[in-house]
Amino acid sequence: MIVVSGVGRRPAFILFGDLHKIGPYLADLDRRGLAVLLVSGRGGTSLARRAREMLGKPGHPLGAVADVLLTDGGDSAGIADRAAQWAERYRVVGALAVAEVFVEPAALVCDLLALPGVGPRASVVCRNKALQRRYLEHWSPLSVLVQRGGAGTDEIGRDRYREVPARFTDRFPTVVKPLTLESSMGVRVARDEEELFALLAGLGPRSEILVEERVSGREYNVDTIVVDGELLTTMITQKGTNERSTNYFVEVAHTTPPTNLDPGEKRRIERTHGSVVKRLRFGTGMAHAEYRLTDDGRVVLMEIAARPPGDACLPLYELATGQPVEPALIDAALGGATTYPGCPARRARQLYFEHTPGRLAEVRVDWPEPVRPRWLADTTGIWPEFRPTGARDPLRLHEVLVLKRRGEQLGAITDSSGRAVTAVFDAPLDADIDVAEMRVRDAVTVVTRDDALETSGGRIGGADA
Structure with a gap:
């Protein structure tokens, strides 16, 4: 039975996401005059906790959310029940999952309310690594x-x-x-x-x-906007991890467009990704996959998700092309036509800084232009908006973001949650982004304290060569 959303009532959009990363979606939905009905998690990091404290606060982007359900991703029945209640009070016109744990319940809600969504096969398979290996065996290790x-x-x-x-x-x-x-x-x-x-x-x-x-080779994020099974713009991000210096696989750098991919390799990756998306019967949304390109030219699927990428990958696309991705994703979720530019005008990179284990004391930035670190977990709890620059503008350090609270205990970076400080910068396409990275690394110092001894953070591996 399909729940028909209330005709004639205020139009609304259900957004499934992590509070600290949904600012651009909230801004675009507000411009469209849509009430935001939010589903988000109850646990999480200190940054997530700070964002929850901002719910309902006047003047804060999260203050304008019409209603919120804080729950776990496994609560599909509870989420569907709340969506049905919302459909009685609002005219729900779209829904979108931008956080991994809510991909399956969001797909159920889209089916329940007859809204565009990623589809049942994509939502289930993309949430299960073992199913990915069975359904997508041809492209898998x-x-x-x-x-x-x-x-x-x-x-x-x-x-x-x-x-x-x-x-x-x-x-x-x-x-x-x-x-x-x-x-x-x-x-x-x-x-x-x-x-x-x-x-x-x-x-x-x-x-x-x-x-x-273990598959060796260059690694890439591949992100495609899909509308009713048709692949629109595909974007590729070069990945850097700490696997060379540790036994872990934590992402520590993202670069778009890649510096290490020739046109033939790019086409090969795009063809493989297209076949994978078709195999999943992907409906409407964003297909985010990670591939390795081996020395013998194989394109090997590492994993795929039915949601937008994490970290600062969407801001990197915006800085590279000059246009945000989020409005295009909302267009698709509303069932309308959408486009996104596929030709970058600049090269953008995000990097994470290593730190010495201890209590986070300070982050210092020595940069010619005024750039202050944003202590998000102590202040707004939400990522800021990014402002693209001109194609020929010089190197720009856009943001240095601190993702942990001052005084919080930091350990070794063995998974993504251990990362504490990140920077986002961009430069002209013909500039050497690795030289730019060296300048950024030299400008940022992460200070921790242990037993009253002050230690400074060092470098962490950059993007793959």
């Missing part, structure tokens, strides 16, 4: 699903785990990926059979993981 039952099955599990390393003979090292975690949490490398067996044998009850061959 060798992968084995390992499931461990409850207490009392340990010995059976250990015997079975001895069989898994044999599947990867001559394919080591392997990567172990938990299915229930995100943001690179729990991802580990096993260099040989014994190391892999030790990781598997140490799993707790009811664990689910993927064991995969």
Whole structure:
């Protein structure tokens, strides 16, 4: 049964997202005269907690939200029930998930209210790494699903785990990926059979993981706006991780357009991505995937999501092209025509800074133009808007964002949640973005304190060469 949204009542849009990243969506929906009905999480980082404190505050972007449901992504029934209630009070004209945990319930709500959405196959498969490997096997690395039952099955599990390393003979090292975690949490490398067996044998009850061959090569984010199954503009971002210096895979740099991709390679990636999206029967939304381009020219799918990318990838596209992505996504979610420029005029990069473990004390920026670090978790709780510059304008450091509270304990960067300070900058297309990065790194100092001793943060690996 389809719930028909209230005819003649105030038009509204349901947005599923993390509060600290939805500012551009709120601004665009306000310009359209749409009431914002928000679904967001209850937990999260200190930045997320600060953003929740801003709900209902006059003058703050979050202050104008018409209604909000704070819940978990697994609460599909509760979310659908609230959406049905909203449909009685408002004329709901669109819905969009911009946070990973709400992709499936958002797809259900779109189906319930007969709104454009990513579709059932895309929403379910994109939320499950194991299903991605089965549905998208042609483009994926060798992968084995390992499931461990409850207490009392340990010995059976250990015997079975001895069989898994044999599947990867001559394919080591392997990567172990938990299915229930995100943001690179729990991802580990096993260099040989014994190391892999030790990781598997140490799993707790009811664990689910993927064991995969480790694919080496340049890595890219590929983002496509899809409308009713048709692929519109595709954008590519070059990724940099800390995998070269650690056993982890945390993203520490993004660059758009890439500096290390020739036109033939770009077309190969786009063709592969198009085939993957078609296989998922993707409806309307943004398909965000991550691929590796190997030395022998293979395009290998790492993972795919049915939502916009995270970090500052959308601001990077805006700085590169001069136009924000969010209005195009809202156009699509409303069922209208949409376009987005595919030709960048500048090159933009985001980088994260390493820090010495300890309590975050200070972030210093020594830059010719006035650039002050924004302590988001202590102030607004929401990312600022970015302002594109002219194509030939010199290097510009747009923002230095502090994502943790002053005094918060920082540890090693083993997953995305451990990152504390990031910078976003851009330069002309023909400028050397790596030289620009060196200038930005030299300008920013992250200071931590441990037992009254002051230590300064160092560098972290930049974008892949």
